[in-house]
Amino acid sequence: MSASGVVAKGLDHVVVDRSSIAWVGGETGDLVYRGFDVRDIVPGVAYESAVHLLLHGDPPTSDPSPEVVGALRRERHPPASSERVVDVLEPTVPPLEALRTIVSSLGDGRFGYPPTLEDGYRLIAQTPVLLARFVRRAQGRPPVAPDPNLSHAADYLHMLTGATARPEQVAALESYLVLLADHGMNASTFALRTAISTQSDLASAATAALAVLKGPVHGGAPSLVSDMLDAVGSPDRAEAWVARQVAEDRVLFGFGHRAYKTDDPRAVVLHAIARRVAAPDRLLLAETVEACALAALRAAHPRARLYTNVEFWSAVVLEAVGLPRTLFTPTFAVARTAGWTAHALEQASDNRLIRPDLEYVGPPKGRSWPRALPGRGTTG
Amino acid sequence: MSASGVVAKGLDHVVVDRSSIAWVGGETGDLVYRGFDVRDIVPGVAYESAVHLLLHGDPPTSDPSPEVVGALRRERHPPASSERVVDVLEPTVPPLEALRTIVSSLGDGRFGYPPTLEDGYRLIAQTPVLLARFVRRAQGRPPVAPDPNLSHAADYLHMLTGATARPEQVAALESYLVLLADHGMNASTFALRTAISTQSDLASAATAALAVLKGPVHGGAPSLVSDMLDAVGSPDRAEAWVARQVAEDRVLFGFGHRAYKTDDPRAVVLHAIARRVAAPDRLLLAETVEACALAALRAAHPRARLYTNVEFWSAVVLEAVGLPRTLFTPTFAVARTAGWTAHALEQASDNRLIRPDLEYVGPPKGRSWPRALPGRGTTG
Numbered sequence: 001m002s003a004s005g006v007v008a009k010g011l012d013h014v015v016v017d018r019s020s021i022a023w024v025g026g027e028t029g030d031l032v033y034r035g036f037d038v039r040d041i042v043p044g045v046a047y048e049s050a051v052h053l054l055l056h057g058d059p060p061t062s063d064p065s066p067e068v069v070g071a072l073r074r075e076r077h078p079p080a081s082s083e084r085v086v087d088v089l090e091p092t093v094p095p096l097e098a099l100r101t102i103v104s105s106l107g108d109g110r111f112g113y114p115p116t117l118e119d120g121y122r123l124i125a126q127t128p129v130l131l132a133r134f135v136r137r138a139q140g141r142p143p144v145a146p147d148p149n150l151s152h153a154a155d156y157l158h159m160l161t162g163a164t165a166r167p168e169q170v171a172a173l174e175s176y177l178v179l180l181a182d183h184g185m186n187a188s189t190f191a192l193r194t195a196i197s198t199q200s201d202l203a204s205a206a207t208a209a210l211a212v213l214k215g216p217v218h219g220g221a222p223s224l225v226s227d228m229l230d231a232v233g234s235p236d237r238a239e240a241w242v243a244r245q246v247a248e249d250r251v252l253f254g255f256g257h258r259a260y261k262t263d264d265p266r267a268v269v270l271h272a273i274a275r276r277v278a279a280p281d282r283l284l285l286a287e288t289v290e291a292c293a294l295a296a297l298r299a300a301h302p303r304a305r306l307y308t309n310v311e312f313w314s315a316v317v318l319e320a321v322g323l324p325r326t327l328f329t330p331t332f333a334v335a336r337t338a339g340w341t342a343h344a345l346e347q348a349s350d351n352r353l354i355r356p357d358l359e360y361v362g363p364p365k366g367r368s369w370p371r372a373l374p375g376r377g378t379t380g
Numbered sequence: 381m382s383a384s385g386v387v388a389k390g391l392d393h394v395v396v397d398r399s400s401i402a403w404v405g406g407e408t409g410d411l412v413y414r415g416f417d418v419r420d421i422v423p424g425v426a427y428e429s430a431v432h433l434l435l436h437g438d439p440p441t442s443d444p445s446p447e448v449v450g451a452l453r454r455e456r457h458p459p460a461s462s463e464r465v466v467d468v469l470e471p472t473v474p475p476l477e478a479l480r481t482i483v484s485s486l487g488d489g490r491f492g493y494p495p496t497l498e499d500g501y502r503l504i505a506q507t508p509v510l511l512a513r514f515v516r517r518a519q520g521r522p523p524v525a526p527d528p529n530l531s532h533a534a535d536y537l538h539m540l541t542g543a544t545a546r547p548e549q550v551a552a553l554e555s556y557l558v559l560l561a562d563h564g565m566n567a568s569t570f571a572l573r574t575a576i577s578t579q580s581d582l583a584s585a586a587t588a589a590l591a592v593l594k595g596p597v598h599g600g601a602p603s604l605v606s607d608m609l610d611a612v613g614s615p616d617r618a619e620a621w622v623a624r625q626v627a628e629d630r631v632l633f634g635f636g637h638r639a640y641k642t643d644d645p646r647a648v649v650l651h652a653i654a655r656r657v658a659a660p661d662r663l664l665l666a667e668t669v670e671a672c673a674l675a676a677l678r679a680a681h682p683r684a685r686l687y688t689n690v691e692f693w694s695a696v697v698l699e700a701v702g703l704p705r706t707l708f709t710p711t712f713a714v715a716r717t718a719g720w721t722a723h724a725l726e727q728a729s730d731n732r733l734i735r736p737d738l739e740y741v742g743p744p745k746g747r748s749w750p751r752a753l754p755g756r757g758t759t760g
Contacts, residue, residue: 007395010577011736014394015387020742035743045749057742059750081470085481088464093488100587101465101484108473113595185738187578191571191588197390198567198595207480208571211588215493215578217733258735353597355638356391358565362400362437363415369425370439 026259075125091138100210107203114348115202120341132159182339197354223325224253225315235288254312270313277320406639455505471518480590487583494728495582500721512539562719577734603705604633605695615668634692650693657700
């Protein structure tokens with residue numbers, strides 16, 4: 001009952017399992033899906049093919065993956081009960097919180113243990129349909145039915161807006177979805193694997209992941225990058241604005257990562273995509289803020305190895321795709337349903353309950369309940 | 381990118397943090413809440429007072445805790461939006477899955493970071509109200525409004541049945557709720573702390589905990605104990621039935637625990653309570669099955685130190701209280717909202733992102749995407 005001193009708070013560098021899904025090379029700036037460098041497949045590879053790669057371990061025989069295209073098309077019609085849940089949620093609920101409730105509602109007894117590929121396709125296919133339904137309902141607009149002839153990325157945008165997006169917007173969103181489809185271990189995936197470790201199901205596990213993703217330390221911050229760019233306002237104000245934030249020890253959003261001690265490869269690719277789709281003014285503002293922030297942060301913390309992280313350029317790209325800020329993290333979740341499914345299947349394939357210890361440092365056993373307090377429980 | 385050999389799969393014996401909430405003495409058979417042995421406070425102490433102890437660290441000035449009684453009374457009216465979610469869920473959804481969706485719906489933007497005591501009271505108070513509403517609706521019956529003059533335990537039963545329970549049933553349920561109110565670290569509490577570690581909120585974190593609790597390896601098994609007792613049928617059949625299960629390597633539900641290598645103190649106390657409230661036939665059946673199972677299991681696994689766990693006598697007590705089997709694990713969750721709140725507050729008080737590593741053992745970087753597959757993403 002006393003402190004022994006060995007506490008792995010945060011579990012940094014504790015290896016909880018082996019995985020063959022994704023390699024995050026924090027020192028070298030690598031993100032590899034089952035042996036494929038994400039820089040070699042983005043842009044260019046369809047989200048459906050990335051899903052295929054993550055779930056099956058190998059690329060499909062043609063692109064986009066016919067198997068995944070077919071499965072997602074088949075599963076793109078959510079149960080009426082989940083639609084009813086969407087339709088009673090308050091329009092004021094933040095979309096990321098609504099999404100947690102919506103995904104939970106998919107778990108109505110049809111998802112079991114062990115998780116299956118079909119469970120995964122259902123989760124990947126139905127998440128954007130129900131999210132878009134909620135978003136439109138909150139805007140007072142009727143839902144847009146899924147279009148089986150559109151790609152996953154194009155249909156997501158179509159269901160949100162009811163309009164046909166420009167091809168370069170769809171391409172940018174597709175690249176984003178592929179880049180964010182998995183990232184090895186992280187807090188939400190860890191919660192998902194913890195859920196599967198108790199032999200819970202994929203809908204429950206994805207709900208747990210969404211509950212964890214909400215935290216700004218994990219997935220909840222990209223919209224703050226857009227807010228920050230708005231606050232700066234114009235490139236000529238960037239240097240002074242950034243200097244003041246650093247001097248006052250305020251956070252600059254979009255920099256630093258627990259894993260990457262060099263360029264985050266996703267940030268590099270998303271920056272290149274932003275050059276193609278972002279409005280020139282916004283791109284210049286973002287590039288100027290990035291340069292000023294990196295200079296100021298590195299001067300203030302010379303040993304910290306700070307780089308731009310995925311959230312910074314995600315925000316600029318998702319803005320250019322036309323998504324409102326409240327949908328940035330939910331769209332991250334839409335992408336990540338692929339990786340979550342892969343991790344759930346992998347965890348179940350060689351499962352063991354994840355259950356660490358806490359060291360008790362409270363009062364020792366032996367305190368006496370006050371005698372003047374006769375219990376009520378004994379008499380009802 | 382290659383296996384180093386040090387993998388803490390399951391995180392057994394990895395100490396993830398220090399805590400002053402509960403001490404689980406696995407070798408000595410102890411469960412201690414903030415210095416109080418649960419055997420000294422059960423039966424006798426009101427659930428409201430156990431909540432007080434867990435959340436504040438000390439016993440209340442009178443029993444039941446006036447502060448907690450007042451807070452739960454104040455918070456016992458869920459938002460209409462969550463009631464609407466309850467009212468659109470299919471009656472066929474298992475109550476534990478419904479409860480996950482219901483608790484998620486409480487997180488509509490009003491729960492923030494850091495979690496507060498008021499958040500906790502809201503969670504503890506509203507969970508049984510909404511669960512009972514769902515259960516009655518699934519039975520085609522109108523909801524029973526909370527009664528501010530009843531204790532938490534009595535009101536839970538009243539909202540479920542619409543009738544006044546017998547005092548010994550309320551007392552038994554109250555004891556159960558106190559005994560299950562916390563258990564230090566376990567998979568659901570760990571998921572909750574992981575959620576809080578990203579600066580997510582208490583409603584999200586409790587949702588994650590419920591998603592994890594669903595797994596039969598964690599909280600999902602007590603109803604299987606009742607099924608097992610039914611299958612045995614009568615005491616004279618117990619020995620042969622148990623022998624056949626063990627011979628065929630089938631699970632006997634309610635025995636063995638990751639932490640306890642001796643009597644689980646909760647099982648001991650619940651057994652004593654069962655002696656007072658269970659029907660004599662059922663009690664005799666349960667005691668006979670327990671004795672046969674322990675003898676058979678110990679003969680088959682002489683080194684495993686197998687004892688009766690909390691689920692075995694929980695099932696017998698909750699049956700005697702009048703709860704259907706589908707409510708056993710949800711009632712566990714009703715009890716545990718107290719401990720979950722205590723852990724959320726403690727995690728937030730000295731927070732650090734919980735993010736372990738995975739060791740990548742997949743194909744090495746450098747695979748080439750088939751050239752015959754031109755990407756669609758580049759053209760939209």
